Amino acid sequence: MKTFAARRTQNLTLLTIVCVVLYFAYSVWQASLKPTNFYTGWILAGCMIFLTLYNMRKKLTFLPALGSSAMWLQFHLYIGIFTIFAFVLHVNFHIPNGIFESALFILFFAVVGSGVLGIFITRRSPRLMTRKGETFLYERIPILRKRVKDEVEKLVFDSIEETNSTTLSDFYLKKLHVYFSRPQNILGHLFESHTPLRTLKNEVDVVERYLDSNEKEVLQDIVSYIETKDNLDYQYAHQLMLKGWLFFHIPVTYALLIFSFVHGVLAYAFHGGGM
Structure with missing residues (x-):
């Protein structure tokens, strides 16, 4: 052959x-x-x-x-x-x-x-x-994105009840709500740029200083979801190009x-x- x-x-x-x-x-x-x-x-x-x-x-x-x-x-x-x-x-x-x-x-x-x-x-x-x-079917990405967003919001709301603090929820509303709601950094993913993710993680590091130990644990869980969402956006960007051209x-x-x-x-x- x-x-x-x-x-x-x-x-x-x-x-x-x-x-x-x-x-x-x-x-x-x-x-x-x-x-x-x-x-x-x-x-x-x-x-x-x-x-x-x-x-x-x-x-x-x-x-x-x-x-x-x-x-x-x-x-x-x-x-x-x-x-x-x-x-x-x-x-x-x-x-x-x-x-x-x-x-x-x-x-x-x-x-x-x-x-x-x-x-x-x-x-x-x-x-x-x-x-x-992990790769995902293009049609399933919006479903998975919604599932990730729901999980993060549950973590945030549970944190408010447990700690009586709104620091984490304020950060979510200000920095993370839009991030988890729709695809982000499409061009960045196509050009293999990790700057947006690093910037977001730097903001997470800043807010972590103001959290107690329980909130920090919740924040670490949220960081893992941030990375999961980043991979979903990466898959979405490339599959969009594969279909779109x-x-x-x-x-x-x-x-x-x-x-x-x-x-x-x-x-x-x-x-x-x-x-």
């Missing part, structure tokens, strides 16, 4: 050969005054349609005969790179200046950019979430297909006769 590195080298070699063949054909077409834009346009259309099929394949998990999702992903990645090369040839190494062509250009690279971002996210986030600690990538992809279809119709309407 080939290793991942060997398969990647083989795929990149094959991709390079295909790109060289296309460039050679492109040069021949240009030299013989062939309509290169039409040829590269059809190649682009075929590639984009195939790339769009990957989203449909992910939904048809009950049809193993279509090939594994991992195999389709590999095709998606390498044909995506080939599509970029074909697009560069299609625009003849120039940035379009017409309004419609510029919109197509922007849409194309919006799809490419979001796709590259998606590769980065899908490779990075699962690894980081596993390293951080597709809500941009897929609609922009379909917008590109529609614009490309209109572009093709207009190209044949105004220049097709010259073929």
Whole structure:
């Protein structure tokens, strides 16, 4: 069985050969005054349609005969790179200046950019979430967050009854209520920043000086819940990105297909006769 590195080298070699063949054909077409834009346009259309099929394949998990999702992903990645090369040839190494062509250009690279971002996210986030600690289903995170908040509030209210002191409850209302009520530090978690958590723990250390021994024990329990909530927020941030980038990538992809279809119709309407 080939290793991942060997398969990647083989795929990149094959991709390079295909790109060289296309460039050679492109040069021949240009030299013989062939309509290169039409040829590269059809190649682009075929590639984009195939790339769009990957989203449909992910939904048809009950049809193993279509090939594994991992195999389709590999095709998606390498044909995506080939599509970029074909697009560069299609625009003849120039940035379009017409309004419609510029919109197509922007849409194309919006799809490419979001796709590259998606590769980065899908490779990075699962690894980081596993390293951080226990992982949770995205749909369960709000439930678990509510459960943690309820447990902390119970600790605080019980502390008031036992100690007749509101120092801990005042601190909770001022610093912790919002923290436990909703996701916090989304960007910080995505960029692996621990500053917000350290800042909150420093504030906990400050208030601890004013507590008696019973309240300090309660505070230590709350600190453990703070860390649990931090992990929930970490999981939420990365899973939100794993799901969220597709809500941009897929609609922009379909917008590109529609614009490309209109572009093709207009190209044949105004220049097709010259073929």
